[in-house]
Amino acid sequence: MAQSNNGFFDNFGGKYVAEVLRRPLDELEVAFKEAMADPEFVKELETIQRDYIGRETPLLYAETASKILGGAQIYIKLEGLANTGAHKINNAIGQCLLAKRMGKKRIIAETGAGQHGVATAAACAKLGLDCTVYMGEVDVRRQQPNVAAMEMYGAKVHAVTSGSRTLKDAVNEAMRDWAANPDTTHYVLGSALGPSPFPDMVREFQSVIGKEVKRQVAERGLDVEALIACCGGGSNSIGFFAPFVDEANPRLIAVEAGGIGPGVGENASRMTGNASREGIMQGYKSRFLLDEDGQALPTRSISAGLDYCGIGPQLAALGAKGRVEFSSALDKEALDAVKFFAKNEGVLFAMESAHAGAEAIKLAPKLPKNKAIVVNMSGRGDKDIFITCPVFRPEEWKEFLISELKRLEDNKDIHNADLMKDH
């Protein structure tokens, strides 16, 4: 079931939207199918994937890590080497190229932590499209580096002041904009969720990860026991798994945020957690973390990208039938995994991806040496220094921030003012 049946993956998915969004969604579905069947479009996509994103991304044998753990050979798909630092660009570029083909000049997107906003802003800069990113006011304040990056790429960041002023309010605002401007505007949704056709479309644009891995493991003759990916909305995992879901092997393991523990509000474990319920939110039917009234519960994770109350409908369906196994990693286990792979492999995992790394550390020792497991490093960890440094070097980091602040204040009137003159 690589493809949905009329927007449904068994009984998950669908298109539960207000009437005004039916037409843009239906038009998008038709345009997407036509584009993917057009060799010209596919060639254009492959060229930009190669020259701009930097595909294909390498598959690294983590030799030292494997030896230390003493079991299966660990391979790491270095998706974090993609331009902009993570897999999100695969989807952003794909959708923006499609929007251009549809004659749309304006792109809107939602963003929580800012990663999807940055990828979309970059894709729009590359393709010459106008870009507006909706972001909760609370998130704008706590994610300044990503806001600055989006603005450098020329995007307008629209701070959303309704509701809890976070991701779900940004999604609502983006949907409202799209409903008002369907002819000029395309809404680039950031993960493999939302109303159909987004789950199918995002999976297809991310499946480049899985297709490359399939080729790379075949070239090396690896006996792959399992693929492991972290799972927020589910775009990197479903893209990684897609070419394998209709086969019996390998095992497919999606790792959710275990946060600080199993209690309600302490994690973002939509499939394995205590408050996991079936529901309909933001246009699709899936599993969510909900209270008894069906309202979204607060979630918690050290990684911004996994900190979300819903999961893509295809993964919910694949989980229900047992094809995809779900596990979780605690914040602490993810931090340990960042350290382990940095020290032993010279590879700095994003906090999200480190959840998959943590699962590999647990699984590899239980498997024989002739088996391989492949971990998707969905992103690299440079973006996380504000999270990792306060944990690994709290005192030094604090002193650094204080001295930076002082430097800024001392220079404020002279140096920065001079630099800004021409801007």
Ligand SMILES: *Cc1c(COP(=O)(O)O)cnc(C)c1O
């Ligand atoms: C956003 C993000 C994720 C989580 O999103 P998915 O849609 O589940 O892939 C994972 N890793 C990184 C690096 C991210 O930026």
